[in-house]
Amino acid sequence: MLEYDFMRTAFEAGTVVAIVAGAVGYFLVLRNLAFAGHALSHVGFAGATGAVLLGVAPFWGLIAFTVAGGIGMGLLGDQLRGRDIAVGIMLSLSLGLGVLFLHLYTTYATQASSLLFGNVLGVSPENLWDMLVLGAITLASLTAIARPLIFATLDPELAEAKGVSLRLIAVLFLIIVAVAVAEAVQVVGILLVFALMVGPAAAALRCTTRLKTGVALSAIFAVAETWAGIALAYVTDWPPSFWITLLSSVVYGLTFLPSLLPLAARA
Amino acid sequence: MSAVELENLTLTRGRRTILSNVTAGIGEGEFIGVFGPNGAGKTTLLHAILGLLAPASGTIRVFGKPPGNGSALAGYLPQKRSAIGDLRLRGWDLVASAYEGHRWGPPVLGARGREEVAWALETVEARALAERPLSQLSGGELQRILLAQALLGKPKLLLLDEPLISLDPRYQQAVVELIKRVQSALGITVLLTAHELNPLLGFMDRVLYLGHGRAALGTTEEVITSEVLSRLYDAPIEVLRLNGRLIVVAAHGEVEAEAHRHDA
Numbered sequence: 023m024l025e026y027d028f029m030r031t032a033f034e035a036g037t038v039v040a041i042v043a044g045a046v047g048y049f050l051v052l053r054n055l056a057f058a059g060h061a062l063s064h065v066g067f068a069g070a071t072g073a074v075l076l077g078v079a080p081f082w083g084l085i086a087f088t089v090a091g092g093i094g095m096g097l098l099g100d101q102l103r104g105r106d107i108a109v110g111i112m113l114s115l116s117l118g119l120g121v122l123f124l125h126l127y128t129t130y131a132t133q134a135s136s137l138l139f140g141n142v143l144g145v146s147p148e149n150l151w152d153m154l155v156l157g158a159i160t161l162a163s164l165t166a167i168a169r170p171l172i173f174a175t176l177d178p179e180l181a182e183a184k185g186v187s188l189r190l191i192a193v194l195f196l197i198i199v200a201v202a203v204a205e206a207v208q209v210v211g212i213l214l215v216f217a218l219m220v221g222p223a224a225a226a227l228r229c230t231t232r233l234k235t236g237v238a239l240s241a242i243f244a245v246a247e248t249w250a251g252i253a254l255a256y257v258t259d260w261p262p263s264f265w266i267t268l269l270s271s272v273v274y275g276l277t278f279l280p281s282l283l284p285l286a287a288r289a
Numbered sequence: 290m291s292a293v294e295l296e297n298l299t300l301t302r303g304r305r306t307i308l309s310n311v312t313a314g315i316g317e318g319e320f321i322g323v324f325g326p327n328g329a330g331k332t333t334l335l336h337a338i339l340g341l342l343a344p345a346s347g348t349i350r351v352f353g354k355p356p357g358n359g360s361a362l363a364g365y366l367p368q369k370r371s372a373i374g375d376l377r378l379r380g381w382d383l384v385a386s387a388y389e390g391h392r393w394g395p396p397v398l399g400a401r402g403r404e405e406v407a408w409a410l411e412t413v414e415a416r417a418l419a420e421r422p423l424s425q426l427s428g429g430e431l432q433r434i435l436l437a438q439a440l441l442g443k444p445k446l447l448l449l450d451e452p453l454i455s456l457d458p459r460y461q462q463a464v465v466e467l468i469k470r471v472q473s474a475l476g477i478t479v480l481l482t483a484h485e486l487n488p489l490l491g492f493m494d495r496v497l498y499l500g501h502g503r504a505a506l507g508t509t510e511e512v513i514t515s516e517v518l519s520r521l522y523d524a525p526i527e528v529l530r531l532n533g534r535l536i537v538v539a540a541h542g543e544v545e546a547e548a549h550r551h552d553a
Contacts, residue, residue: 054372165395173390174384176376179367180438183341184391231379231422234396266460 023256024147028143032262035145036248038157039209040218044244046164046202048221048237049195053175056220058095058102058196061109062203063215068116070137070207071123081152085204087116092200096193129161140263141212142252153205160201167194172233209248211265217263218244221270228277243273290353292446292478293338294315298347300330300337309502310347315480315495317352317445320472321506322489323359324483325499331482334499335448338480339363343514352445364444366435368451368482373423373431380419380426380434384409387438409437412471429460430456433467440471447472449481453488461488468492486513487534513537 023029045136050059052222073083102109104215124134136144145153164171174181174191199219206218222243225237253265258265293315299386300308307330315321323331336342337349340356349356351363373383388402398406410416415433423431432452439447449468453461472479480497483489486509496512498505500521505512512518513535518526522539529536 052376052378166393169390169392169394169396172382172396173386176378176386177370177373177390177438179369180365180387181390183336183339183365183367184387186391227377231377231382231420233378233382236378 023253026149028145029252029256031145031147031150032142035150035153036142036209036252036262037245039151039205040222040244040248041241042157042202043158043206043218044222044226044241045161045237046199047219047228047244048240049171049175050199051220051223051227053195055196055199056216056224057106057109059199059219059284060216061113062088062091062095062196062200063207063212063264064113064140065116065268066207067120067137067212068123070122070212071120071127071216074133075123075127080133081149081204081208084137084207085156086202087199088200089197092196093193096189096196096225099189099192117177136211137207138211138213139261140207140214142209142248143255145208149208153208156201157205160198160205163198167198171195177258210266213269214263217267217270218248221267221274222247225274225277228274242269247273252259290317291315291350292319292352293480294348294350294353296348296350298337298349300333300342301345301473302333302342306345306502308499308504311504312347313497313504313506315478315497315506317478318472318476319494320469320492321481321495322493323480323497323499324484324486329368329499329501331499332450335365335450335480335482338446338448339365362444363446363448364439364442366439366447366452367451368454370435373435374426376423379422380415380437381406381410382517383423383434384419384441388441405441405443406437409440410434412474413437413467420475427460428456429463431506432456432460432464436464436468436471440475443475443514444477446478447480449479449484451484453483453485458488461485465489467493486537488532490535509535 050056066088069087070080070084073080170181170186170191174186174188178188203215203219206215210217223240224241225243229239230236247266247269250269251262254265255262291314295311295313295351298308298311299306309366323334329354333342337344338351339355381486385398385406386404388398388406403485407416410419413436415437419434423434426434452464452468456464465488468481490509493509495507496509498512498518498521501523503521505517505521513528515527518528520536524539527538529538
């Protein structure tokens, strides 16, 4: 299957996205922000469809909106806690706006499905370069803030006492999440971002109690699920997004086996 | 030289005066228990000594110097810890996260960092404990890991905010004994806030009692008396001695018991 250009591009794009989503997702889950990642991708839908309407590539509209959303969430910080209703209403408004923009620009009907459910087989070589550059910037930024990010995540009270600005860390991290989400949307789409950002990370957190091993494992899971998903899609002709979400759930489910086995043995 | 020197110190939070015109000196190597009703300013005082809160008036000296933000001289164990007990990460990573944790860059400890984390964990006898996930530790075990974290940077002064809270009496005793051992072994000064006097009797060198903006510093016999506490609480207080334990009683009920109820 690697004799086709579009398959090679899909594997390359999938790899970049999976590494970024796996690593960033680990901290997202560690910070109990899984839902924020989900919310950010939805905010991006209005941006992506709005960009199409304005004649700009949807990717840049997507990223502009997710980053703006990330900054907003970071600034609100703890005030967001327990505001699921407000966040939910923002999500539906964003999806609603997206629907309107699509309606106004009717020729782009297939665009909607790619945005919502991803289309890794449709990534163009130019897109791939953008994704590679953004992915590298994202990982470099994550590395640059990793030390205070980990401190502020594990022990916010002590970190604050030692002079770490919790708000600055929160904003910087959510900007990184926003870019990672925009990348992940290229592979699995807005509605399925959870599968790449949260699934592998949550599974990694259940597999190891070591932080750095956890980050690596999360990225490895994400890459493995993406590769296998694309390969299975090639063989079965079913959408890669389906396979990736399925594998993400299966891997997460398998991490519960060790704790279930003793129960089965006792029964 | 004094470890901590407070001179005519007034501390305010917003428009509320917490401490007013307090003068006290804590010697190097002393173990001080800090007590007082809720809102008396125990945590506020620790924050001021750390340099997180500037005095409204008066001065604070820590080993002769004004307190700096995140001063390396002082190790700190905050009271409120949001979610540490739920983490599925091992204790080592939690302790390591505090090593130079305020600096930008990748979380690389280096040989010196690893040595320091190992030393802190060994000092509190938690080397093996640190390999287990935090979510599986008991309250007392978790407190040992957090104490190791406070020891990073080899501070000369330890500020421990309510390290005994929400621990069983059995674990309380073990934690106090450990803190005392660490203090003697390293020859450092300890300020420890608490609600209950009794677990700390016999371990403290002196008592700092806060109340109504005022403070009294002295031995347990000097400070835990009806006259001194009645003045600090601004209400008649009686101190009873029972089998070597101290019971502080207000006209309207037991003071210590009430302090706990506020906390729940």
